[in-house]
C-alpha cells in the first residue's frame with residue numbers, strides 16, 4: 001500500500017465497515033462489559049472473522065491464512081476501532097500470532113496456527129511485569145530442567161490472558177532485569193500445571209490477566225527464536241503489534257472525532273450551535289489536523305512492514321508516539337466538548353475515551369516511543 | 380517522455396555540468412552572484428524553473444512525476460531552488476485565469492526569473508479581513524488610476540511589477556467590488572518605504588499609490604470579480620510552503636540535530652538533556668508526518684478519493700513546525716542564542732537567532748494561524764458559523 005488505498009483495499013474497507021456496523025455496534029461491547037461476560041468478546045463473531053480470513057490475514061496459506069499484508073490488516077483493525085470491537089486481534093494476531101510466525105519452528109507453526117486462523121485458538125503474549133511498558137524489564141526466570149525449561153515469575157496486563165489457550169511467555173534465561181540480552185520466549189499451554197491465571201477487568205471493558213508461573217514446565221520444542229536472544233524476536237513483534245494497534249486507534253479517533261463534530265453542529269447554547277464558538281472551532285480544526293497526521297503516519301508504518309523497509313522500528317515509534325498523544329487529545333476533547341453528558345456512562349463517547357486511554361499506554365506511551373525514536377536516530 | 384529513471388540520469392549528468400560546487404549549499408541568501416546567475420540561466424534554458432508549465436510559456440512541460448523527480452534530484456545535491464512570487468503564486472493563477480495575451484506577456488519572463496513581482500494584498504486596515512481593502516482604481520480611458528496604500532509588501536523595494544488587489548466598485552458589497560490587477564512599480568505615483576523587521580532585515584515595505592497607472596487589459600479575471608482570483612492565489616501561496624516541502628529547514632549552516640548534539644552533548648549516546656531529546660524526536664516526527672500528509676492529500680486528490688483542500692492545514696502545521704525548529708535550537712543554544720552581532724558568537728549561532736526571529740512571521744503571512752484554523756473549521760469540517 002502506498003499512502004492511499006487501492007481499489008481492492010477500498011472494497012475491503014467497505015466490507016469491513018458494514019460488517020462491523022451490522023454485527024458489532026458499540027452496544028455489543030457495552031453489553032459484554034455490563035454482563036461481565038466471561039470471555040469479554042464474542043466467540044461466534046471471532047470465528048466469523050476467521051471465516052472472512054481476517055484473523056489469518058498475515059499468515060501463509062498453508063496454515064490457513066490469507067497471506068495478505070499489514071495494509072489489509074490495518075484496514076480491518078481500523079474498522080474494529082470505530083466500533084470498539086473487543087475481539088482479540090492484539091493478543092492473538094499481533095502479539096502471540098506474530099511471535100509464533102516470526103520465531104516458531106515449522107512444526108510448531110503447523111501445529112498451532114491453523115486453529116488460530118479459524119478462531120478456535122486464542123493466544124496471548126505475557127511479557128509485562130510492571131505498570132509502565134518496559135520490554136526488557138523481565139525478572140521471570142526460565143531454568144533448564146531435563147529436556148525443557150521450568151518457568152517461575154509473575155506477569156501482568158496479559159491481554160486476553162484469561163481465555164488464551166497458549167501463552168507466549170517471555171522469561172529470562174540469563175542476565176538481569178532491564179538487560180536486552182538473556183531473554184527467551186516460550187509457548188506455554190494455559191493448562192500447564194503451575195500456571196495460575198487471574199482475570200483482570202480493565203477500564204476499557206476489555207480483559208487482561210495476571211499470570212503466576214510456579215515452576216511451570218515447558219518443552220524445548222516450544223521455544224520461539226533463540227535462547228538468550230529473545231529480544232531479537234520480541235523487538236519486531238512489538239513493532240508490528242504497535243503499528244497494528246495504531247491502526248485500531250485510528251478508527252477510534254475517527255469515530256470519536258466525528259461524533260464530537262456532529263455534537264458541535266447540533267447542540268445549542270446561548271441560542272446558537274456550540275460549533276459557532278471560535279474557541280471550539282479552532283480546537284476542532286486542530287484535532288482534525290492531528291487525526292490526518294496520525295492517518296498518514298499509520299499508513300506509512302503499515303507499508304513499511306509490507307515493503308520490507310529498514311525503518312519499521314522508527315515508523316512504529318513515530319506512529320505510537322503520535323497516536324498516544326492523539327488518543328489523549330481526541331479522547332479528552334471529545335468528553336469536554338460533550339459537556340456533562342460526556343461524563344455519563346450512558347453516552348458512548350466515554351467508552352471511546354476509556355478505550356483510547358488503555359490503547360495510549362499499551363505497548364508504550366508517547367514518552368517511551370519518543371525516547372526510543374531518539375535512540376534509533378542516534379541521539 | 381523518458382522513463383523516470385532515465386530522466387533522473389539525465390538530470391544528474393546535466394547537474395554535474397551546470398552546477399558548480401560553491402552553489403551546492405542549499406537556498407542560502409549569501410550565494411555568489413555570478414555563478415548563481417549562470418545557474419538560473421541554465422535552469423531557465425530547460426524550462427526547469429517552472430518545470431510543469433507548458434513549454435510555450437517557458438516551462439519545462441513535465442508531468443507531475445517528472446517534475447517531482449527533477450526537484451528530488453536538485454534537492455539531493457543541495458542545489459539552489461529558484462522560486463518567487465511569480466513562479467509559485469502569480470504564474471499558476473495566470474495559467475488558470477489569465478487571457479492568452481496576458482499569459483504570453485507575463486509567463487515567459489517569470490519562467491526565466493527576469494521580472495520580480497510583489498504581492499499587493501494587505502493594507503493597514505485590511506489584514507486578516509482582506510476583503511475590506513480600500514485602495515481605489517478608477518477607469519480613465521484604457522487605464523486605471525490607482526490611489527491608496529499597501530503594507531507588508533514583501534520585496535516591494537526590489538520589485539519590477541506588482542499584482543494588486545484594488546477596489547473598482549466602491550458601491551458594491553465588500554467582496555464584489557474588487558479587481559486583481561497588474562502594473563509596474565517603476566512609475567510616478569508609486570512610492571516605496573521599507574519597514575524594518577524584528578530580525579533586523581527590511582524585506583517588506585509600505586507602498587503608497589498616488590495616481591499610479593495600470594492598463595485596463597491587465598486586469599486578471601473579470602473586473603469586480605477579483606476576489607475569486609485573489610483567493611485562488613492564496614491557495615497557491617499556502618500550498619507553496621505548507622505543502623510541498625515539509626521538512627526541517629535545509630538552508631541553515633547546520634542541521635537542527637547537529638546543533639542540538641553539539642550544544643547539549645551526548646552521554647552514553649543519548650542527549651544529556653532528556654527533555655530536549657523528546658522535543659527533537661517530536662520535531663523530526665512532525666516533519667515527516669507533515670510531508671507524508673501533504674503527499675497523501677495530493678495522491679487522494681489525483682485518485683479522485685477526495686475533493687477537500689487541506690492547504691490551510693499544511694500552512695498551519697508547517698508554520699508551527701518551522702517556528703518550533705528554531706525554538707528548539709534556541710533552547711539548545713541558551714545565551715549563545717541571544718547574540719545580535721559582533722564577536723563572541725559563531726556565524727551558525729547568529730544565524731539561528733535571526734531565523735528564530737524571522738520564522739515568527741510564518742504563522743502570520745499568507746493568512747495567520749488563526750485564519751487557517753477558521754478556514755479548516757468552515758471549509759473542511761463544514762461547521763456552520
Ligand SMILES: Cc1cc2nc3c(=O)[nH]c(=O)nc-3n(C[C@H](O)[C@H](O)[C@H](O)COP(=O)(O)OP(=O)(O)OC[C@H]3O[C@@H](n4cnc5c(N)ncnc54)[C@H](O)[C@@H]3O)c2cc1C
Nearest residue numbers: 498499500501506507531532533740743744745746747749
Ligand atoms: C513577513 C511577512 C510578509 C508579508 N508579506 C506580504 C506581502 O508580500 N503582501 C501582502 O499583501 N501582505 C503580506 N504580509 C501581510 C500578511 O498577509 C498579514 O500580516 C496577515 O494577513 C495578517 O494581517 P494583519 O497583519 O493586519 O493582522 P490582523 O489581521 O490585524 O491580525 C491580528 C491578530 O488577530 C488575529 N485575528 C484576526 N482576525 C481574526 C479572526 N477572524 N479570528 C481569530 N483571530 C483573528 C490574527 O490571527 C492575529 O493574531 C506579510 C506579513 C508578514 C509578517
